[in-house]
Amino acid sequence: MELKVLQLDQLNDLIQVLIMDDYQLIGPKVKDGVISYDSIKSSSELPIGIIDHQSPGKYALQNIQSSRFFGYTVSPYSWKKYLYPPVQSLFKVNRNGKGISFEVTNDEPRYAFLGVRGCELNAIKIQDKIFLKGNYIDPNYKRRRELSMIIAVECFNTCETCFCDSVGSGPEIPDGADIVLTEIFEDGDHYFLARSETEKGQDIFNHLKLNDADDKHVLIKDAQLERVRTQLKRRVQTTGLKSNLMANPDHPRWDEVAERCLACSNCTMVCPTCFCMTVEDVNDLDGTTDRQMRWDSCFTSEFTYIHGGNTRESVKSRYRQWLTHKFASWQDQFDSLGCVGCGRCITWCPPGIDITEELEALSIPSNQYKKGE
Ligand code: SF4
Ligand code: SF4
Structure with a gap:
C-alpha cells in the first residue's frame, strides 16, 4: 500500500x-x-x-x-x-465411427x-x-x-x-x-x-x-x-431515479427517444456491464458441433422471441427496458446501478442519444413535459 x-x-x-x-x-x-x-x-x-x-x-x-x-x-x-x-x-461434440x-x-x-x-x-x-x-x-x-x-x-x-x-x-x-x-x-x-x-x-x-x-x-x-x-460536466441525478423510472412507463419521452433510436445495439455492445447473451450450436460438415455463447442485446427483435411471439416488439419498449434495467431494476437484482458513467453508449450511438439527457427529461413529470425539452 x-x-x-x-x-x-x-x-x-x-x-x-x-x-x-x-x-x-x-x-x-x-x-x-x-x-x-x-x-x-x-x-x-x-x-x-x-x-x-x-x-x-x-x-x-x-x-x-x-x-x-x-x-x-x-x-x-x-x-x-x-x-x-x-x-x-x-464445448464441442465430435462424432466418430x-x-x-x-x-x-x-x-x-x-x-x-x-x-x-x-x-x-x-x-x-x-x-x-x-x-x-x-x-x-x-x-x-x-x-x-x-x-x-x-x-x-x-x-x-x-x-x-x-x-x-x-x-x-x-x-x-x-x-x-x-x-x-x-x-x-x-x-x-x-x-x-x-x-x-x-x-x-x-x-x-x-x-x-x-x-x-x-x-x-x-x-x-x-x-x-x-x-x-x-x-466532469455531465451528471446523473441518482436520488429518486429508480422510483421515478418505475412509475413512468408511459412517459411521452419514451416515444420521442424511440423515434431517434435505430435499435442497432451499439450501446449494449460497448457497455462494460451489459451481459445479455445467447447460445448457438455451430455445426460443421465434418460432424463437429460447437456450442457457443455469444453476446446478445435487449435491442434485437430476436432477444425476447418466445413461443411464436416477441414480448418487446416496439423500439420504444426495448429502449425503455434497457434504460430502466440499467438505472432501476438492476438495483433490485445486483444492489447497484448497472451504469458506471463511462459514456461509451453516448459516443457510439449513431444518432447521439445521450442517456444523461434522457434521464433528465424523464425526471420531468409527464403532465408538465413538453416535446423536445
Ligand atoms: S455510460 Fe453507463 S450505460 Fe453507457 S456504456 Fe457506460 S456503463 Fe454502460
Ligand atoms: S446505440 Fe443508440 S441507436 Fe443504437 S440501440 Fe443504442 S440507443 Fe438506439
Whole structure:
C-alpha cells in the first residue's frame, strides 16, 4: 500500500516483469483509428501523446506531441472483451465411427490488464456480481478472473461524455486492483506514482527497484484527481431515479427517444456491464458441433422471441427496458446501478442519444413535459 515512484524507463521494466511472469499483457494502443485494448509487449506500443475527443455520436484521436502514455480516457472496447468474450466455445461434440465425444477447451492465458480506469474497475466488479455471486457461477469467467492481474491507471483527462463521479464510480480507483499507477506531469517532471494493493501486485513490485514517494507526491496526486473531478460536466441525478423510472412507463419521452433510436445495439455492445447473451450450436460438415455463447442485446427483435411471439416488439419498449434495467431494476437484482458513467453508449450511438439527457427529461413529470425539452 506504500506509495512509490516509478520512473519512466521503469514502466517498460514493469511490462517485462509481467511478461516474464507468464502474463499476456493487454493494454491501450492505437489501432484502426481508435484506442484499442490489445496485446502489447513494450511501453513503446502505448498511445504516447494521443488523446481522445468524445461527444454524442462522435469520436476522434489527436496527437498532442506529448510524451504522456495514458492521456486518453476510455477505449470503445472494454476489458469485458477478455473476461467475457463476445464469442466463447462452451464445448464441442465430435462424432466418430463409434459414437460421440465431448471436448472442453479452457487453456486461455493469464491476462494482465494495463490501464484500467476507475469506472472500468467498477464495471468489472459489477460483472463479478453477475457471474460469480449467487447460485449460478460462470466457471469460464471465474477462471479468467482468478488468473488475471489488474494494473489500474488513474485518469488525467475526462471526455465530454464521462459522468463517473455522479454515479459513484470514479474518477478515483476503487479497491480491487493489484497495482495502481498515477501518471504525473508536473513542472517538467514526468514519472508515475505506484502502489501495490495485493500480494500479486507486491510480487511484481519486488522485481523493481522503486523509491519511496513523499508527502509532496501525495499532494500532487490528490490535486490531479481533484482537477479531473471538476472537469466532469455531465451528471446523473441518482436520488429518486429508480422510483421515478418505475412509475413512468408511459412517459411521452419514451416515444420521442424511440423515434431517434435505430435499435442497432451499439450501446449494449460497448457497455462494460451489459451481459445479455445467447447460445448457438455451430455445426460443421465434418460432424463437429460447437456450442457457443455469444453476446446478445435487449435491442434485437430476436432477444425476447418466445413461443411464436416477441414480448418487446416496439423500439420504444426495448429502449425503455434497457434504460430502466440499467438505472432501476438492476438495483433490485445486483444492489447497484448497472451504469458506471463511462459514456461509451453516448459516443457510439449513431444518432447521439445521450442517456444523461434522457434521464433528465424523464425526471420531468409527464403532465408538465413538453416535446423536445
Ligand atoms: S450505460 Fe453507457 S455510460 Fe453507463 S456503463 Fe454502460 S456504456 Fe457506460
Ligand atoms: S440507443 Fe443508440 S446505440 Fe443504442 S440501440 Fe438506439 S441507436 Fe443504437
